[in-house]
Amino acid sequence: MSLPRSTRRYLQLDVFAERPGGGNPLGVVFDAADFDAASMQAFAAWTNLSETIFMLPPTSGDADYRVRIFTPRQELPFAGHPSVGAAWAAVEGGLATPRDGALVQECAAGLLPVRVEGAPGHLRVDVRAPRAREIAGAATRHASEVDLALAGLALGQQAPALWSNGPAWWLVELPDGAAVRAMQPDLAAIAALTRASGAVGLAVHGRADAIDHQLVVRAYCPADNIPEDPVTGSVNACIAAQLAQAGTLPGRDGRYVASQGRELGRDGRVHVHVDAQGEAWIGGQVQRVIDGRVGWPAHVGNVR
Amino acid sequence: MKRRYVQLDVFAGRPGDGNPLAVVLDGEGLDDATMQAIARWTRLPETTFVFPATSAEASYGLRIFSPRREVPFAGHPSVGTAHAVLEAGLAQPRDGLLVQQGIAGLLPLRVEGDGAKRTIAVRTPTARVMEVATASDPRLRDALRGLPLGALPPALMDGGRRWWLVELADETSLRAAIPDWNAISKLAHDTESMGICVFARSDDPVYYLAVRAWVGAPAHFEDAASGAANATLAAWLASRDALPGDTGFYRVSQGREVGHDAIIELLVDGAGEVWSGGRACTVVRGRIDWP
Numbered sequence: 001m002s003l004p005r006s007t008r009r010y011l012q013l014d015v016f017a018e019r020p021g022g023g024n025p026l027g028v029v030f031d032a033a034d035f036d037a038a039s040m041q042a043f044a045a046w047t048n049l050s051e052t053i054f055m056l057p058p059t060s061g062d063a064d065y066r067v068r069i070f071t072p073r074q075e076l077p078f079a080g081h082p083s084v085g086a087a088w089a090a091v092e093g094g095l096a097t098p099r100d101g102a103l104v105q106e107c108a109a110g111l112l113p114v115r116v117e118g119a120p121g122h123l124r125v126d127v128r129a130p131r132a133r134e135i136a137g138a139a140t141r142h143a144s145e146v147d148l149a150l151a152g153l154a155l156g157q158q159a160p161a162l163w164s165n166g167p168a169w170w171l172v173e174l175p176d177g178a179a180v181r182a183m184q185p186d187l188a189a190i191a192a193l194t195r196a197s198g199a200v201g202l203a204v205h206g207r208a209d210a211i212d213h214q215l216v217v218r219a220y221c222p223a224d225n226i227p228e229d230p231v232t233g234s235v236n237a238c239i240a241a242q243l244a245q246a247g248t249l250p251g252r253d254g255r256y257v258a259s260q261g262r263e264l265g266r267d268g269r270v271h272v273h274v275d276a277q278g279e280a281w282i283g284g285q286v287q288r289v290i291d292g293r294v295g296w297p298a299h300v301g302n303v304r
Numbered sequence: 305m306k307r308r309y310v311q312l313d314v315f316a317g318r319p320g321d322g323n324p325l326a327v328v329l330d331g332e333g334l335d336d337a338t339m340q341a342i343a344r345w346t347r348l349p350e351t352t353f354v355f356p357a358t359s360a361e362a363s364y365g366l367r368i369f370s371p372r373r374e375v376p377f378a379g380h381p382s383v384g385t386a387h388a389v390l391e392a393g394l395a396q397p398r399d400g401l402l403v404q405q406g407i408a409g410l411l412p413l414r415v416e417g418d419g420a421k422r423t424i425a426v427r428t429p430t431a432r433v434m435e436v437a438t439a440s441d442p443r444l445r446d447a448l449r450g451l452p453l454g455a456l457p458p459a460l461m462d463g464g465r466r467w468w469l470v471e472l473a474d475e476t477s478l479r480a481a482i483p484d485w486n487a488i489s490k491l492a493h494d495t496e497s498m499g500i501c502v503f504a505r506s507d508d509p510v511y512y513l514a515v516r517a518w519v520g521a522p523a524h525f526e527d528a529a530s531g532a533a534n535a536t537l538a539a540w541l542a543s544r545d546a547l548p549g550d551t552g553f554y555r556v557s558q559g560r561e562v563g564h565d566a567i568i569e570l571l572v573d574g575a576g577e578v579w580s581g582g583r584a585c586t587v588v589r590g591r592i593d594w595p
Contacts (some may be wrong), residue, residue: 014345020594021341042320045563046587048347265344277308279336289345290309290591296319 007085008032011089012049015081016231016260020289022267023230026085029294030093032068037075038300044070046296050229051082055095055156063106064096077245078109078166080233080282083127087114088286089121109166116282126273126283129237130165134245138162138197146170149186149202154179156206158246160201163238165280168204169219170194171235171242177208177216181263191222202226203235205258207250213259213269214250215239230261231268233282240272240280249274305333305595308392309343311348311588314384315529315566317420319587321527321559322566325384326351331367336374342594343369350381354389362405365376372522377408377464379531381578382426386413387584390422414579421429425569425581428535431463444468446487452477454504457546463536466497467517468552475514478504479561483516485524492520492562501533503556505548511555511567512548513537525575526561529566537579538570549571581587 009030017023027047032040032054044052049072056066067078067086076082087103090096096103115126139146139161146160149170156173160234163171170193174180182268183204189200201221208216217239219232229235238256243249250256254274261268273281308329316322320594325369326346328334331353343351348371350359355365363367366385368375375381386402389395396413413426415569437458439448444458461467468491472478481502489589492499499520506514515534517527527533534556541547548554552572559566571579 011559021345025345025347042563046320046324048324169519265341266526287593287595290590290592292309292588293589295585296587 007293007295010294013085015085016284017287020287024081028089029054034298045072049087053082058106065090066106084125090265110273115121126281129280132165132238132241135162149189149193167200172204174206177206180206180216187222192260194223212263214256217260230266236270236282244274305576306591306593309592310388314584315582317583323380325434327388328353331355343576344371352381352385359406363402365405383424386424402530409537426580431536431539434460447491461536468500470502475504483518488520511557515558526562532579535578538578543550544562
């Protein structure tokens with residue numbers, strides 16, 4: 001049995017998951033140095049996963065590995081769950097060895113510090129997210145759309161605001177985690193708000209007092225044809241920045257765990273840490289669900 | 305437990321041209337909820353699970369799941385699963401035939417050739433004409449506005465799933481057509497159908513028909529390669545004595561407008577049965593670890 005063309009290693013991982021199916025899937029193609037961008041994009045469209053990544057040798061002497069991240073439609077400079085999966089794959093696949101638990105990832109957004117803990121098979125990976133900032137005045141400019149998107153919802157203490165760490169997210173605090181889980185989103189109104197303000201989506205969060213998580217999060221991106229995203233790295237980093245600024249971080253010592261995705265039949269856990277410098281780190285466990293080889297032409301020109 | 309896992313491109317001679325499919329070759333021990341969870345997680349149009357047959361006449365058993373629900377029959381999952389089963393050596397054709405045992409019953413598959421040149425066709429459940437309409441039908445008018453129509457009237461066919469089949473005047477207009485998604489969605493809801501499958505005759509040396517399949521419900525999308533919809537189209541053309549070519553065998557081109565380039569082979573045999581098939585290529589081969 002042979003695949004039709006030269007093959008390379010392929011993994012399909014579940015990120016932010018403590019069991020297969022709990023998190024956000026990610027395709028990983030190893031040894032992709034000879035792939036051209038069009039071929040990467042074609043394969044990412046074919047897998048239909050929210051992201052597919054390609055592992056490459058670093059071009060910077062300061063980096064341990066390089067990764068390119070593609071959605072089915074476009075290349076992304078940075079994304080949270082693909083970066084956590086990339087670091088996991090780099091270590092488990094033997095491409096990089098952490099020094100004192102640290103790695104440096106090279107991606108289109110630049111060099112990104114990564115922390116890796118634990119024994120092989122049980123690695124915990126954390127990546128530092130680009131610094132988030134509030135987009136001042138957005139809530140005033142879009143007050144009527146915000147009101148429509150949140151009509152009938154009881155809100156928490158924090159006023160709704162637009163934050164960005166690359167992608168821009170509307171962040172809305174609800175009174176508690178139970179209110180987050182019970183929310184029936186008005187997707188048409190959320191789509192109108194995010195389109196009008198150039199945001200990727202709207203996320204709600206509320207505190208919980210569970211053994212294994214202190215915050216409940218849900219994220220809606222209806223304008224991108226994703227009614228609700230199962231587990232979202234970037235949004236959890238934005239929420240952490242907002243809570244840190246307000247001085248209301250849950251958990252202890254700037255560390256907490258967010259639960260996301262149960263309403264979609266998933267059970268994602270995002271480990272969040274705001275460090276002494278105010279940088280937000282996001283991480284979690286990774287499950288190796290599919291392990292095999294892929295045969296895909298490295299050059300689109302050879303195919304058509 | 306790790307189970308053998310394959311991801312294929314069906315109705316394609318090259319990776320990326322066809323319709324993707326995931327196949328779990330060792331389905332034994334998986335319950336319905338777990339199969340549904342895996343099919344949701346792969347995010348592919350369909351995921352199939354292979355089991356040992358329980359009928360002496362069958363070569364293997366299979367279950368077919370979309371991300372939302374179990375599907376009684378679908379064309380590209382049947383063809384792709386047979387390809388994966390043959391590659392893995394789980395079954396051998398007898399007199400050129402395999403028999404799959406699904407929840408729609410036993411269905412034979414014809415196997416011709418070997419390796420990359422192998423073609424597999426599944427005998428599709430009998431389709432029937434539900435309704436023959438006119439282009440001025442108020443339910444169809446908006447969805448067909450601006451399209452130059454061909455000789456046959458629009459028809460609603462039922463082959464498990466229901467499709468409106470609409471002939472267009474020529475291949476150039478078919479390829480240039482821009483679907484009106486709101487109108488197609490309304491038509492699909494109003495008539496409990498998938499949507500519209502438009503087709504046009506072609507002078508191409510490889511294929512006689514060009515097809516586009518616009519799904520209006522539950523989501524809006526253009527299908528890259530539709531085995532079952534093309535089978536209902538063959539049954540419709542046969543019922544009007546309008547099959548292309550003169551042997552009952554013809555090829556269809558589908559998917560170019562959405563970045564694919566699938567070839568689907570149709571055969572209407574002497575008994576009037578419709579077979580739908582083509583080539584398939586394996587893209588990913590490995591194991592899946594799902595407790």
